[in-house]
Amino acid sequence: MAAKRTIPTGKGVSPPFWTPELTKLDKMVQERKNERKRDALIRWRRKVLAGTALGRWKENVAKLSATDSASWNPVKSIYAPRPLTLLLLVVDGHPPSKRKQAQALANMRMARSTKAQHAAEMKMPSTRRSTFRPITEAGLGVALRELSSGTAPGTDEIQCEELKQLGRASRRHILRLFNYSLRAGKVPAKWRQGIIVPLLKPNKPANSMASFRPVTLTSTLCKLMERIVARGVRDWIEDNLQSQRAGFRPARSTLDTLMKVTSAVRRRKDGEKTAAVFIDCARAFDSVDHGCIVK
Template identity: 80%
Template sequence: MKRSAKGADALNEAVIPGIRMAAKRTIPKGKGVAPPFWTPELTKLDKMVQECKNERKRCTDPRWTRKVLVDTAIGRWKENVSKLSTTDSASWNLVKSMYAPRPLTSPVLVVDGHPLTKRQQAQALAKMYMSRSTKAPHAPEMRIPCTRSSTFRPITEAELDVALRELSSGTAPGDDEIHCEELKELGRVAKKCVLRLFNCSLRTGQVPAKWKHGIIVPLLKPNKPASSMASFRPVTLTSTLCKLMERIVARRVRDCIEDKLQPQQAGFRPARSTLDTLMQVTSAVRRRRDGEKTAAVFIDYARAFDSVDHNCIVKALMSFGVEEHLVAWIADFLQGRTAQVRVNNTLSEDISLTCGVPQGSVLGPLLFIVTVDSLSKRLNCIPGLQHGFFADDLT
C-alpha cells in the first residue's frame, strides 16, 4: 500500500484549530484563588478597604488590618495542626509541602568553571539525548508490514469514549497546546471529527508528523548535582491527541498479547506490581533444599528504553500475531521522530531519534515489554534458573 501522510496530516491540521477555537469560546476564564485561611470576616474587611481606596479616604488603621490577617492565619494553622493524623494522606501532603526540597526548574550546567546560557544548556542536553537514541550504523532498516483493507477494523465511538475517560487530567500538553481537559469536553460533532482522523491514520498507517515531535523537559533527579547533565531525567511532552490514539491502539495490542506474555514479566501489566517479583525471589530462597546455595543477580539495563531497536519491536509484535494495521501504525509512529529540549522557555534545535521508545508516551512501556519477552523465553529454557522482570529490571 502506498503511504502518503497528506491525508492524516491534513485532518490533524483541521482538527487542532477547531478544538482551540471551541475551547476559547466555551471555557470560562479562571479567577484568583483565595488563601486557604480566608474567612467571610476577611471578605468584609477587604471590601471595606477597597471602598476606602475608591473614596480616597482612610477608614482603617493598616496595622490593625495586618493584625487581623495574621491572627486569622495563625488561628487556621493551629486548627489544621490539631487535625493532623498519621493515617491521613492530606496530613502527609501538608508536611511534604513544607519540608520536601524544591526541585530546580532548569539545569545549571557548568563547563570549565563557566555556567552555560539557557540556549547552550538546551543544545548540550539535546546532543546527549540524540546520542542515546541513535541506532547503530549496521542496524537493518525497519520493515513495515503490508496491510490489506479487508483486515481493517475501524475505531468505534465506544473505544474513543473509553480512551477519553482514561486520559489523565492536569498533565502538561505537547507542542499543539491541546489539554486533556479540552478533549474530555468534546461534543458529539467534535468527537466524530477526531474519530475520522484516527480511522484515517490507522487505515493508512500514517501518523501525522506533528504527533512525532516532542518537547523534552529535563528534571533534576533527587540528590543529584544540578551541574551534571547526567543528573537530569528527560520527560517528553507529546501531542495529547496522539496519546488518545495511543490508548486505543495500546488496548487493542494488549488484548492480543496479554495471555501470551511470559508470566515472569510484572511491569506495566494489569494487576501486577513489583510485589510479584519480590515474592518470586523470596519463594525461591525459601524453597531451596538443605545444603544447596541460592545466588541472585540484579540487572538494571542502562538507558534500555532509549536504545531498543525499532525493527526488533516490529518483529516482536508480528510474532505475537498483532493485527497488521496496528503493527504498521506503530512502525510509522516510531520512525521519523524528532524532539527539542526546553530549558525554561528556550528551545534547542530539532534532533532526530532513530531508536528507542518515546519517553512519556502511552505505547512506549508496552512496546518495551513486548520486545524483551523473547529474552524471558530464553531464560526459561535454562535448567535450574529462575528469573523475574519488572520492565527493564531483571532479577
C-alpha cells in the same frame, strides 16, 4: 480561545479547609447583579476565608508531635531548602545560553544510539494485514475518561480537559480523523513533534547533564489515539509475553515477581543455597535497539 477561557484545567483540588459556607458565598457572589452588594459579599467572603484558614492552621499546629513523622512534613515543606531544579552549567566562567545548553543535552543523548551496529533493518511484514477495525464512539469515550487532568499539552496546546468537554458532533470528527489515520497509516506532522523538557532526577546535582531526564510533551490527540490502539493490541501482546514478566502489564506488579522469588527460596532443600542476579541497565531506553525488541 473560547475553550481556554471557559474550560478549567488542572486537577481542581479544593483547599482542605473549604466549607459549605464558602461554597454558598461563592454562588451568591456569582448570582449578585448589583455591583455594590456584590463587592460587599466579596469583602465578607475574604473575611470568612481568612478566619477559616486561620482556624484550620491552629488545628493542625495543635496536632503536631515531635515523635510523629507525619508532623514533620508540613514543617519541612515550609523551612526545608528547595533544591535547584533548573539546569546550571558554567563554561569558561560564564553560563551558556539556553540554546547551547539544549544543544549540549541533545549531543549527550544522541551519543547513545538506539540502533545496534549489526542489527537488521526493520521491514514491513509480508503477510496480509488483519482486518481493519475502526474505532467506535464507545471506545473513544472510554479513552477520554481515562485521560489524566492537569497534564501539560504538546505543541498543539490542546488540553485533556478540553477534549473531555467535546460534544457528540466534535467527537465524531475526531473519530473520522483517527480512523483515517489508522486506515491510511499516516499521522499529522504536528503529532510527530514534541517539546523536550529536562527534569532533574531526585537527589542529583543540577550542574551535570547526566542528572536530567528528558521528558517529551506530545500532542494530546495523538496520545488519545495511542491509548485506543494500545487497548486493541493488548490481547495479542499478552499472548507473546513471558509469564514471568510483570512490569507494565495490567493487574500485575512487582509483588508477583517477589512472590516467585520467595517461593523459589523456600522450595530449596536443606543445605542448598539460592543465588539471584539483578541487572540494571543504565539508559536502557536510549541504548536498546527497538528493532531487536520487536523481532
